[in-house]
Amino acid sequence: MRLRVLGFRLRHCDTTSLDIIIAFSYCFFDSLYLTGVGYQVFEFLEHISARLTDLAAKELGALKDLKKNEEGDSPFGIEDILYYLKRAEEQKFCVDFGDINKYFPVNLVLSGLFKIIQDFFGLRFDIIPNAETWHSDVQLFSAWDLSSSELLGYFYLDMYSREGKYGHACVLALQNGSIPVALLICQFRKEADDNPGLLRFSEVVNLFHELGHVVQHICNRASYARFSGLSVDPDFREIPSQVLENWCYESFALKIISGFHQDITKPVTDEMCSSLKWRRDSFSALKLKQEILHCLFDQIVHSTENVDAVELLKHLHPKVMLGIPMLEGTNPASCFSHYAIGHEAACYSHIWSEVFAADIFTSKFQDGLPNPYIGLQFRTKVLAPGGSKEPVEILSDFLGREPSVEAYIARKTRNNL
Ligand SMILES: [Zn+2]
Structure with a gap:
């Protein structure tokens, strides 16, 4: 190619x-x-x-x-x-990066990321209850323009790993065109007795990145299916997601998406925020x-x-x-x-x-x-x-x-x- x-x-x-x-x-x-x-x-x-x-x-x-x-x-x-x-x-740093991973319960992260993306792009995501999907873990969301209430598209969220499932995180375009439909596949561990459903920080960044592809797919308005959705040059495809990744290192965003797993009212500290940014750079x-x-x-x-x-x-x-x-x-x-x-x-x-x-x-x-x-x-x-x-x-x-x-x-x- x-x-x-x-x-x-x-x-x-x-x-x-x-x-x-x-x-x-x-x-x-x-x-x-x-x-x-x-x-x-x-x-x-x-x-x-x-x-x-x-x-x-x-x-x-x-x-x-x-x-x-x-x-x-x-x-x-x-x-x-x-x-x-x-x-x-x-x-x-005195910060233990392993401890930072105790601040990212998956559902809190997801709702925080939705809020940041919605505020930033003027989008609204609504979960569609009891949607017919291929597995009980899979959720379906509709995406709307916040100001005009125009329906922009849909995306499925298949978050947890399970036997027989594709083994990487990615976004697939299920339908291009006027009402785009995307599928976001993640490989998180589901909350259970022995697992509080926490994400590692690298998984948080990855989730933000992949949600960027979902937004990219849903907001595309190209007239022809050939140019719509994620059908852009490979050199260009990663840019929107990489722009969004930046907010995973800004303290205002980290405070929205984090909460200590035993008391989610306590977000990551300022020192943790600056440590994460320092480690990246x-x-x-x-x-x-x-x-x-x-x-x-x-x-x-x-x-x-x-x-x-x-x-x-x-x-x-x-x-x-x-x-x-x-x-x-x-x-x-x-x-x-x-x-x-x-x-x-x-x-x-x-x-x-x-x-x-x-x-x-x-x-x-x-x-x-x-x-x-x-x-x-x-x-x-x-x-x-x-x-x-x-x-x-x-x-x-x-x-x-x-x-x-x-x-x-x-x-x-x-x-x-
Ligand atoms: Zn990507």
Whole structure:
């Protein structure tokens, strides 16, 4: 599948290392098929990577210092990163992130998320009692425009895992067109005697993300089914959900969706809110370098023939990861994240979407609060056209200018050590 990349141009791009990677690929493989799109993806990844190198080196230095304090002079390897990231978190905050997970009872989170989304987009969700569904756990909701009371669509919510059910969280478009119908599948554990029905914070973020896809589907008003619902460019599809994810880290929203499981009148504390945000932004340059490594690997293996995955990673690893070699005797490609698996040559699009989501959030929601006026503009200018307009046209119309990478870089470099 060839992606239609947004017509977005980078500025001040230093392609020195990019040239090295491409030259290396030409030497290393029989062929490297770089189309204009392929080159643009390399250019994008290299640009982001180069802008974050200084900070990533500083972050790596901090982790190396931690290891030196604990283990003396033994060399720092890629296998040390996760452990020392956790140690850095423990030293920075007294908050136990495991305790934060006791503040998110699933029903409280869901009603809070509905309230935030409804206030922001001018939508109302009504549960349809006794709706006929394929399982007693499944609920059906109707979605209405708050001001005109126009019916916009429906969505099914299938929240709990059960035997035989599809095993991931996702949104499926059941019906496109004038009355869209979506299905939101989650994999939460159902409340029972041995389980108070709590969500981990990562599940809260994931639920918000998927609800973003539901809203995206329901608010789409493209004339043709081909361009309606979630039928938008893969580069663009994640942007609305990634914009919404930001509110999972804003204290006003966290207070709405949280409550200690033994006394739900007690929401998360201010310290917990700032800890969650710090953890998201901390060591972000180093974490992103790892993601870029996956994207480059994905792009090269899908642009060449006869690839030896292990040899390729051996060469790419130290180039991207600040000199850290691949762990000898392993094949990291066998356990890449889901962003890199099943998205052939499209792994980069996750970062690409994040760039635009950061630009939207920073320029339109500087104070971190949902603004119903902006929310309605987002609904009408970004969600309503769906795939019927070029993504860059949609974004430029909403932002009032061409999109830029700067907000993303600023966010990644915000949490200086
Ligand atoms: Zn998504």
